[in-house]
Amino acid sequence: MKRKLWIAAVTGNIPTLLICFLLISALSVWNNALYDFNMKSTMSHENGHDIVVVGIDDESLKELGAWPWDRKVFAELIEKLEQAGAKAIAFDVMFNEKSNPESDKALESTLGKYKNVIFPAQAVFEGRFNSFDNTSMALHLPDQPIQAKGLTTSLPEFYKLTHNAHINAAPSNDGVIRNTFLQIQTPEGTIDSLAVKTAELAGVDVKKALDSYPNKKMEIRYDMLSSDFDYMPVSKILSGTPKLKDRIVIVGFTATGFENDDGVTPIEKRTKLVYVHANIVNQLLYDNKINTAGLGITYALIALMIAFALIVTWTLKPTISVSTVFAAAVLLLIVQYWLYSSQDLFINTVNPITALLLAFLVNISIKTYFETKQKNYITKQFGRYISPELVKEIAKSDQEIKLGGTSKELTVLFLDVRGFTPLSEKLTPEEVVGFLNMMFDLITEKALVNHGTIDKFIGDAAMILFNAPLDVKHHEYYAVKTAYEIQKGMEKVRADVQDKYGVTIAVGIGINTGQVVVGNIGSYLRVDYTAIGDNVNTAARIESNTEPNQVLVSEATYERTLQYFEYNCIGEKMMKGKSVPVKLYEVLGHLKSPE
Numbered sequence: 140m141k142r143k144l145w146i147a148a149v150t151g152n153i154p155t156l157l158i159c160f161l162l163i164s165a166l167s168v169w170n171n172a173l174y175d176f177n178m179k180s181t182m183s184h185e186n187g188h189d190i191v192v193v194g195i196d197d198e199s200l201k202e203l204g205a206w207p208w209d210r211k212v213f214a215e216l217i218e219k220l221e222q223a224g225a226k227a228i229a230f231d232v233m234f235n236e237k238s239n240p241e242s243d244k245a246l247e248s249t250l251g252k253y254k255n256v257i258f259p260a261q262a263v264f265e266g267r268f269n270s271f272d273n274t275s276m277a278l279h280l281p282d283q284p285i286q287a288k289g290l291t292t293s294l295p296e297f298y299k300l301t302h303n304a305h306i307n308a309a310p311s312n313d314g315v316i317r318n319t320f321l322q323i324q325t326p327e328g329t330i331d332s333l334a335v336k337t338a339e340l341a342g343v344d345v346k347k348a349l350d351s352y353p354n355k356k357m358e359i360r361y362d363m364l365s366s367d368f369d370y371m372p373v374s375k376i377l378s379g380t381p382k383l384k385d386r387i388v389i390v391g392f393t394a395t396g397f398e399n400d401d402g403v404t405p406i407e408k409r410t411k412l413v414y415v416h417a418n419i420v421n422q423l424l425y426d427n428k429i430n431t432a433g434l435g436i437t438y439a440l441i442a443l444m445i446a447f448a449l450i451v452t453w454t455l456k457p458t459i460s461v462s463t464v465f466a467a468a469v470l471l472l473i474v475q476y477w478l479y480s481s482q483d484l485f486i487n488t489v490n491p492i493t494a495l496l497l498a499f500l501v502n503i504s505i506k507t508y509f510e511t512k513q514k515n516y517i518t519k520q521f522g523r524y525i526s527p528e529l530v531k532e533i534a535k536s537d538q539e540i541k542l543g544g545t546s547k548e549l550t551v552l553f554l555d556v557r558g559f560t561p562l563s564e565k566l567t568p569e570e571v572v573g574f575l576n577m578m579f580d581l582i583t584e585k586a587l588v589n590h591g592t593i594d595k596f597i598g599d600a601a602m603i604l605f606n607a608p609l610d611v612k613h614h615e616y617y618a619v620k621t622a623y624e625i626q627k628g629m630e631k632v633r634a635d636v637q638d639k640y641g642v643t644i645a646v647g648i649g650i651n652t653g654q655v656v657v658g659n660i661g662s663y664l665r666v667d668y669t670a671i672g673d674n675v676n677t678a679a680r681i682e683s684n685t686e687p688n689q690v691l692v693s694e695a696t697y698e699r700t701l702q703y704f705e706y707n708c709i710g711e712k713m714m715k716g717k718s719v720p721v722k723l724y725e726v727l728g729h730l731k732s733p734e
Contacts, residue, residue, distance in 0.1 A: 149449065152449055155445055156441070160438065174317065181479065186363075187417065188369060190369070190387045191371060192368050192389055192393070192413055193371050193391075194390075194394070195397075207238070210234075211241075213234075213249075214242075214249040215377060216373060219381070223376075223382060226385045227387050229304070230258055232259065232390060232392070234258055234297050235291055257333060258304075260291060260330060261290070262323045284329060286323075286324050290305075304330065304331050305332055307332075315405060319356070320332060321335050321352060322335070332419070334416050334419035337420050345423065348426070359404075364406060404418075428483055431484075441491050444467075444494045451499070464495060467495060546656055549653075549655050549674075552603040553650075554602075554646060554682065555685075558642055562574070565642065581632070582603075582625055585624045591604065591621055604670055607657045615699040619692060619703070625648065645688045646688060647685030648690045648691070650696050651692070652695040654674060656672050678693075680715060694723075702730070703730055703732065706726060707724065708722070708723075709723050
């Protein structure tokens with residue numbers, strides 16, 4: 140592609156790049172959908188059997204009464220779980236309001252006996268802070284836990300006897316819980332999440348996990364559906380003798396009607412939040428990290444895809460470029476899935492693929508505009524000189540068409556009709572024009588089919604160029620072939636004119652090959668595409684030395700075409716403007732073509 144078109148194409152892609160950068164947030168819903176698909180399709184459904192979810196379910200509510208329950212129930216539940224050998228007991232149930240003093244005292248007494256019970260707290264934020272997207276958090280607090288203005292905890296008498304942890308959910312903009320804050324900064328200090336505190340009591344080195352995540356924000360790896368976890372209703376625990384040795388117990392709501400404890404995850408459209416905590420604990424136990432590529436990688440991929448679309452569009456044929464772009468988009472999706480499933484790395488490919496498709500459309504539009512403009516320009520410049528097929532070929536060609544004048548090797552053909560003057564005396568003006576048009580139709584047809592450019596018709600003469608404006612391989616051959624075919628076509632014309640008017644007409648053709656100056660030449664009022672120079676004059680002089688119906692070529696043309704045509708050397712001739720004679724050859728027959 141010409142340099143100016145590359146510049147135009149690159150310039151046209153700069154706004155595309157900026158638009159694609161701005162679309163990152165707008166396309167987050169699709170990026171999240173891809174993330175969720177990866178998550179759901181790579182679940183292991185394993186490892187979570189260290190965890191038991193103890194549910195406050197419909198069956199337990201039926202047996203133990205409507206909510207809220209007497210706190211003696213929880214005191215008894217804790218006793219049962221401790222006796223069963225639970226390693227850690229985490230509650231996703233708030234105990235922040237006073238109830239029956241006797242019951243509160245019973246629960247306090249039970250809590251005082253054990254050191255592995257976790258009670259929840261809820262951080263309070265300014266306004267409606269319920270969306271934790273990667274972009275905003277990265278901008279605000281690069282190395283610190285998120286800041287809360289307050290903390291709602293369990294009653295003081297419970298708070299001092301238990302481990303305390305926050306249970307704040309961290310939904311994305313679309314309401315799906317994909318992340319969790321391992322810690323939150325409150326006026327009372329830093330508080331771990333329920334999952335972190337539970338994993339710590341289970342023996343996990345949580346400091347390592349905490350140090351691994353900026354903002355103490357972690358992408359949740361959902362490896363287990365709600366149904367994959369071992370589950371026991373509270374009522375069964377209280378009425379039986381469960382075996383829970385060294386297992387982690389998380390107590391939470393699983394009954395219908397408790398909508399505040401419902402949530403949406405990448406793997407389930409509706410689940411109880413206790414299972415979110417269970418999945419996070421499972422992730423911390425087995426160190427199942429998910430790494431998400433940062434915005435820098437996304438920006439780089441967007442730029443790369445736009446550059447790829449630019450190159451593909453301008454260097455390949457349209458059908459091939461469409462297939463290539465489609466294949467690149469599919470390959471990008473395959474690579475990102477492989478990275479996620481085998482390397483635990485999620486890369487935003489929605490925006491890069493969008494950039495690829497958008498840039499492809501932009502570049503196709505730019506290319507179509509310039510090709511149409513180029514074709515119209517070439518048609519305007521050369522439409523009367525060359526064939527429509529050659530106009531299309533020039534428009535598609537990457538060759539630089541220099542119209543301002545350039546030195547180039549051409550083969551120049553001059554042609555003159557002999558006997559036209561006596562014929563014109565026997566014809567009406569209309570018949571003269573009709574005869575000339577018939578002659579020139581024959582000449583034009585033979586020239587155009589052989590890649591020639593009609594330079595001009597001068598009365599009953601013509602000048603034809605080969606190898607301009609577009610490069611033509613074997614241009615010398617095509618020039619001689621044109622001359623030979625014109626003479627063959629003239630045989631019938633000569634016979635018809637002789638029979639009808641009794642006048643003998645003939646055509647003399649001279650051909651020369653050499654360096655000429657070719658381009659748009661003329662004044663500001665009139666410009667023509669033509670060739671000038673000594674070699675042009677030589678071709679004209681050769682034509683003037685021809686006998687009727689003879690084709691003569693110079694030695695330069697002869698040497699390059701002697702294997703394709705039968706020649707007869709007629710000797711040397713002195714020509715006007717030449718200090719040495721010019722050796723000439725007569726074309727006798729066509730032997731073969733170069734291809």
